[in-house]
Amino acid sequence: MINPQADFEGATAFELYVLEKLHPAIERHQGASLDLRGGSTIAGARISISATASMSGAAESRLKDQVAPLLFGSAWKLLDLLLEFALNKAGLTPNRRDWTIAEKQQHALNGAGDSSVLGYVPAVWDAMCRVYGATVEHRHCLIHRTAVVDDVTGSLQGVDRNGQQLRALSRDEQVAFAKIASLAARGVIAGGIDQRSEDHLKYQLDQLVNHSGCVSFGVGGSSAPVEIELELLEEDGSHYLDLTDVLTKARRTFPTVAHFDLVIDVPGESGRKLVAYAENCPAGKSKIDLSSLPAWLEYR
Numbered sequence: 001m002i003n004p005q006a007d008f009e010g011a012t013a014f015e016l017y018v019l020e021k022l023h024p025a026i027e028r029h030q031g032a033s034l035d036l037r038g039g040s041t042i043a044g045a046r047i048s049i050s051a052t053a054s055m056s057g058a059a060e061s062r063l064k065d066q067v068a069p070l071l072f073g074s075a076w077k078l079l080d081l082l083l084e085f086a087l088n089k090a091g092l093t094p095n096r097r098d099w100t101i102a103e104k105q106q107h108a109l110n111g112a113g114d115s116s117v118l119g120y121v122p123a124v125w126d127a128m129c130r131v132y133g134a135t136v137e138h139r140h141c142l143i144h145r146t147a148v149v150d151d152v153t154g155s156l157q158g159v160d161r162n163g164q165q166l167r168a169l170s171r172d173e174q175v176a177f178a179k180i181a182s183l184a185a186r187g188v189i190a191g192g193i194d195q196r197s198e199d200h201l202k203y204q205l206d207q208l209v210n211h212s213g214c215v216s217f218g219v220g221g222s223s224a225p226v227e228i229e230l231e232l233l234e235e236d237g238s239h240y241l242d243l244t245d246v247l248t249k250a251r252r253t254f255p256t257v258a259h260f261d262l263v264i265d266v267p268g269e270s271g272r273k274l275v276a277y278a279e280n281c282p283a284g285k286s287k288i289d290l291s292s293l294p295a296w297l298e299y300r
Contacts, residue, residue: 004085004088004089005085005188005189005191008081008082008085008185008188008189009189011081012078012081012082012185012189015074015075015077015078015181016078016182016185016186018071018074019071019074019075019078019178019179019181019182020182022064022067022071022178023064023071023175023178023179023182025179025180025182025183025186025197025200025201025204026183026196026197026200026222027222027223027224027225032047032224032226032227032254032257033047033226033227033228033229033263034047034226034227034228034229034249034250034253034254035047035229036228036229036230036246036249037229037230037231037265038231047253064175065154065171066154068154068171068174068175068178069142069147069149069154069156069174071174071175071178072138072142072156072169072174072177072178073139073142073143074178074181075177075178075180075181075182076132076135076138076139076142076177076181078181078182078185079128079131079132079180079181079184079185080101080104080132082117082181082184082185082188083104083107083108083113083129083132084099084104085117085188086113086114086115086117087099087104087107087112087113087114089113089114089117090112090113090114092107092112092113101136101139104132105132105133105136106133107129108129108130108132108133109129109130109133111125111126111129111130112129113125113129116192117187117188118184118187118188118192118193119187119191119192119193119198120192121193121198123217124198124201124202124205124217126214127205127212127214127217128180128184128201128205130212130213130214131177131180131205131208131211131212134208134211134212134213135169135177135211137158137160137161137166138156138158138166138169140158140161141156141158141159141166142156142158146158146159150168153170153171154170154171154174155168155169155170155171156168156169156174167210167211169211172207173207173208173210173211176204176205176207176208177204177208179200179204179222180201180204180205180208183197183200183201183204184201187201194277194280195277195279195280196259196277196279199219199220199258199259200222202217202219203217203219203220203221203222204222205217206218206219219258220256220258221256221258222258223256223257223258223259225257225258225259225260225261226250226254226257226259226260226261227260227261227262227263228246228250228260228261228262228263228278229263229264229265230246230262230263230264230265231264231265231266231267232264232265232266232267232274232288234267238287239266239267239287239288239289239290240285240286240287240288241264241281241285241286241288241297242284242285242286243278243281243282243283243284243285243286244283244284244285246278247260247278247283250278259277259278259279260277260278260279261275261276261277261278262274262275262276262277262278262281263275263300264276264297266290272299272300273299273300274288274293274297274298274299274300275297275298275299275300276296276297276298277296280296281296281297282296
């Protein structure tokens, strides 16, 4: 039995692995936390921020900068396969046996394809298609070895088929493109993109508005999430999670942070914890059945 989604996952596995290893689209927790256990007032909270740096980290960063054009090429291939998947899912067919890049580019600039592969976010789909359409010539320059990479800035430069100078892709824009591709591909593989990934996708698409010509989504930055440490409450033999005002307090403490991870102590569980993305959790007080956790909560 043919499974186009599984075929897409298999076809993109290598590129996705490389992109996520070198430039994770969503940063992991990096040491900042807000401890609200034993009371939920900011005055009584404990705030922890740690940072580490090393020569090996600096060398790794330089290496990532140097391979950014190669990552752009891998990301472009991934996005190309994603668009083809969406065009096929929409029932569109190529003029001949296989899709040409020129055909896909035209469809992309028209916003064609089944946008539901990302979970019904038409504006995001349109912006992503326009980024694809605007970078076709950059891809051709890279593949056909006519691209020029500035030794100092890392910008990717080239000319189109008419000899006209392309708008350069800065190193940061190449990295944003790579993150766009991996976020979108993961959304397709999962059957729809989650809210946090969509926020990050919008942020990265905003980094390429000079190429796409789209209106900025205006979302916050792509900072690493901060952990909020909480504890389950016990009342009358039942467990409850109380998120009343928790996010308000967290955003007051970390005003530039877009996302928060909940790490929740479980009474009597000998250090075992529950975890969740804060944006997926219901506000206020929720009853928690530890034998049958809600979809937004899991053990760590």
